[in-house]
Amino acid sequence: MTNTPFNKAYFMISCGYGFMGSSTLQQQAIHLVFGTDEGMVREKASGIFAALTEGTNEFSHEILEAACGDSDEAAQLVRQVMEALRTLPFFPGRKVVWMKNCNFLGDSVTGRSSTTEAALDSFRQLLESGLGSDVLLLISASEFDKRRSFNKFLLQYAASEELNKPDITKAGWEGSLMPLINKETAARGMNFDSAALELFIHRVSESSRQIISEIEKLDLYLGADRRTVMPEDVERMVPLTRTGVIFEISRALENKKSDAAISLIDFQLERGENAITIMRAAFIPTLRNLLAARLLCDAFNLKPTNFKEFTARISSLPSYAAALIPLKKDGTPNAYPLFLAAQNASKFKTERLKQTLKECMKADKALVSSSLDPRLILHRLAICSAS
Numbered sequence: 001m002t003n004t005p006f007n008k009a010y011f012m013i014s015c016g017y018g019f020m021g022s023s024t025l026q027q028q029a030i031h032l033v034f035g036t037d038e039g040m041v042r043e044k045a046s047g048i049f050a051a052l053t054e055g056t057n058e059f060s061h062e063i064l065e066a067a068c069g070d071s072d073e074a075a076q077l078v079r080q081v082m083e084a085l086r087t088l089p090f091f092p093g094r095k096v097v098w099m100k101n102c103n104f105l106g107d108s109v110t111g112r113s114s115t116t117e118a119a120l121d122s123f124r125q126l127l128e129s130g131l132g133s134d135v136l137l138l139i140s141a142s143e144f145d146k147r148r149s150f151n152k153f154l155l156q157y158a159a160s161e162e163l164n165k166p167d168i169t170k171a172g173w174e175g176s177l178m179p180l181i182n183k184e185t186a187a188r189g190m191n192f193d194s195a196a197l198e199l200f201i202h203r204v205s206e207s208s209r210q211i212i213s214e215i216e217k218l219d220l221y222l223g224a225d226r227r228t229v230m231p232e233d234v235e236r237m238v239p240l241t242r243t244g245v246i247f248e249i250s251r252a253l254e255n256k257k258s259d260a261a262i263s264l265i266d267f268q269l270e271r272g273e274n275a276i277t278i279m280r281a282a283f284i285p286t287l288r289n290l291l292a293a294r295l296l297c298d299a300f301n302l303k304p305t306n307f308k309e310f311t312a313r314i315s316s317l318p319s320y321a322a323a324l325i326p327l328k329k330d331g332t333p334n335a336y337p338l339f340l341a342a343q344n345a346s347k348f349k350t351e352r353l354k355q356t357l358k359e360c361m362k363a364d365k366a367l368v369s370s371s372l373d374p375r376l377i378l379h380r381l382a383i384c385s386a387s
Helices: 008-013 038-052 071-086 114-129 149-157 173-187 194-203 208-222 231-237 242-254 258-270 275-300 307-315 335-345 350-369 374-386
Strands: 030-034 061-065 095-102 135-141 159-162
Touching (some): 030 149, 038 061, 038 135, 071 135, 114 149, 208 231, 242 258, 242 275, 242 374, 307 335, 350 374
């Protein structure tokens, strides 16, 4: 670009825009916020817009809603953004254009349309030719395909931030929710009992918006006199969501309650959940943790009665045994799932768990490669797990 060069060092050192002053933000010509966590994307983009427009007249910035129904609407919206960028502000000073809630930068019919692609190509040419020295562009999007050429351009030259929901099929995903939960509870002078916190994490959606909403509800429910959330409060006030049902399926499997597991599986499938997700988020980690817990408890006489003591014993295991412990995203041991599994591992025989885990692998392959009914595959595995 011909105007002020992009400050890539800024992007590298800033984990979040909230740590940078508005003057630093204003040095960037293009800002991009995207990711699957719509609530966090909206919040972050709103903060950036407020910083970019600080000290400007309201007539010097434009917000263009970019949630479009089809490719024609998308192309028209892009033209409007381009026109806004070319138009000088009514008053001297900075002009900020926000392309808000864009939904055609992802891998969708609208996004792949030649009409949309042509409009974005023209948009790219405008950005490459250079914006005015006091013209700033902010783009926020919940759908973003990094393979598309326009998006690659944005990632290369814009100050960008990606905010995604955690992947609940991966071990340690719970830890990624803790910063948001701690921030929201601290702001309200609340705290969670440890068991209540675990239950809350697995009951709420991985969406930040849903988490904040449920914490607000618990805050009102507790009232001014009580500030600690207990498990019974979570059970009473926080409804089961997608991740919550996955958690309950896991608990049903651990307790050999195949009828409860089947009911929850049907509930999820009827809500449109993918059978493979249920397999990889509930069955595989639960059965793997049960087997690991049974082996470790038998070999090292572990007692899952106190979590702190259990964690201390886990941390002192030899390396060959520690290899059985699930890991968090940062690579550190994730003791809590193993602690939960250890409480029920004695209900299962070791050889039977090994066989069930083999059946689980076969079922996972069948879900991917066969034409068998996914519901039937999961039902059979639930019954097998409890036998």
